[in-house]
Amino acid sequence: MKTKSLRGILRLLALAGLAVSSLALAQQAPERGIVHVGGDLYRAQNNAHFTVFLVTSEGIIVSDPINRDFAEWLKGELESRYDVPVRILLYSHHHWDHASGGEVFDDTAELVGHETMPAALALRSPDTPLSGAAADLDANGNGRIEQAEANGNLAGQFALIDADGDGALTGAEIARGPLSDVHPPSTVYSGSRTVTLGGKSVELIHIASDHSPDMSVLRFPDEDAVFFVDIISVKRLPFQTFPGLEVDGLIETIQSVEALDFSVAVGGHGDIGTKQDVTDHRRYIEELRDAVAAGMADGQSLEELQASITMDAYSDWASFNWLADNIAGMYRMLGGGNN
Ligand SMILES: [Zn+2]
Structure with a gap:
């Protein structure tokens, strides 16, 4: 029993190692x-x-x-x-x-x-303060984010944000974004x-x-x-x-391409x-807008909208799993929630 469970643990570790190495491989070899x-x-x-x-x-x-x-x-x-x-x-x-x-x-x-x-x-003004979220990461309180303090996008894009390459992110660098290789x-x-x-x-x-x-x-x-x-x-x-x-600006942008x-x-x-695909993209946004607006007029919450709006006609499009996010974004654009 003991041997078997040890073997089981070793097998799990091997599988985990395989998963990690294939993930690393995927990151090393972009499509x-x-x-x-x-x-x-x-x-x-x-x-x-x-x-x-x-x-x-x-x-x-x-x-x-x-x-x-x-x-x-x-x-x-x-x-x-x-x-x-x-x-x-x-x-x-x-x-x-x-x-x-x-x-x-x-x-x-x-x-x-x-x-x-x-x-x-352009570089931002050097006295740009750390934004609220970044300031929360500034554990040593020196007004800059070192690599050890960074997380999320700040950690992943550290070198691209660090415009002067000094190993610390200032408020100005964070406000500018990960643009150092543009x-x-x-x-x-x-x-x-x-x-x-x-x-x-x-x-x-x-x-x-x-x-x-x-x-x-x-x-x-x-x-x-x-x-x-x-x-x-x-x-x-x-x-x-x-x-x-x-939403109105988004539709106008697409229409100016259609023109x-x-x-x-x-x-x-x-x-x-x-060109029909460009029109279809606009139509998707307009249909989503109309569905979300109708649900909001009926007093539906965001969660109810996400449960009831299916956009079935577009289910063969890529990234269809973004539908709930699309509904949330449209809800915000139409003034829903705290906005
Ligand atoms: Zn972009």
């Missing part, structure tokens, strides 16, 4: 690949994040670098497939999870972003700009969005395609609780699809 979208346009993947690139006779135009490790991988892939370098990099917006690692292409490429991108990347654009544009290379062109179009002030959509006229990031996803639910958004001339829709998340 990467390149697919052909159409014409000279390709989409490249890093786990749930995607970017695009356009190949021309005089060089390659790439969009978001995503992160340094991915950018180095992509650069190697491009060097092995094509005999022209990356000449232009077009940022969709400044957020760390799409825009990090652009320095990898800085040796050969012009980096282009919206005119509000440099301000979004290389600033060498050129900015306002409104819209068409870049041309090797007889091909890409249109950068600024889109008003509460997700980020510097949001750009890329349009590829020859491929009849657009590339958008974070504001719409194809056949995937909107991200969780609609952080930072309000562009294209038939192929390429997302920075989710699938590759068509």
Whole structure:
């Protein structure tokens, strides 16, 4: 009996070790690949994040670098497939999870972003205090968060937040966010700009969005395609609780993409699809809004809304398990709860 239970414990430990090592393996080996979208346009993947690139006779135009490790991988892939370098990099917006690692292409490429991108990347005033949540972590009370004091995102993104690399996070660094590996654009544009290379062109179009002030959509006229990031996803639910958004603005943002001339829709998340998928994404948000508003008018609580709203027509979309979060976010956007 004793032997058997010891053996059982050893087996559990072995299984636990296997689980840990396969998790570590998954973290070490991100899912990467390149697919052909159409014409000279390709989409490249890093786990749930995607970017695009356009190949021309005089060089390659790439969009978001995503992160340094991915950018180095992509650069190697491009060097092995094509005999022209990356000449232009077009940022969709400044957020760390799409825009990090652009320095990898800085040796050969012009980096282009919206005119509000440099301000979004700017260091904050050095006397910015620690926010309430961060101040609670400051066990030694020195006004900075050392690695040993950090938890959650502050711990996971420590190096990306630590802009001066001194091993401690100030209020200014935390307020700026994990942007230390986002290389600033060498050129900015306002409104819209068409870049041309090797007889091909890409249109950068600024889109008003509460997700980020510097949001750009890329349009590829020859491929009849657009590339958008974070504001719409194809056949995937909107991200969780609609952080930072309000519903009318969100719908207007999507409508301004629908107003562009294209038939192929390429997302920075989710699938590759068509203009109809962009419309479907807006329709999902409008139907969710109407269902949540109707339930709220009937006096339903958030929990009752989450139990009664099923959005069955969209159950084959990716991340459908975000529905309860989507309902909570819509409830907030419609003024429910403490808001
Ligand atoms: Zn973003």
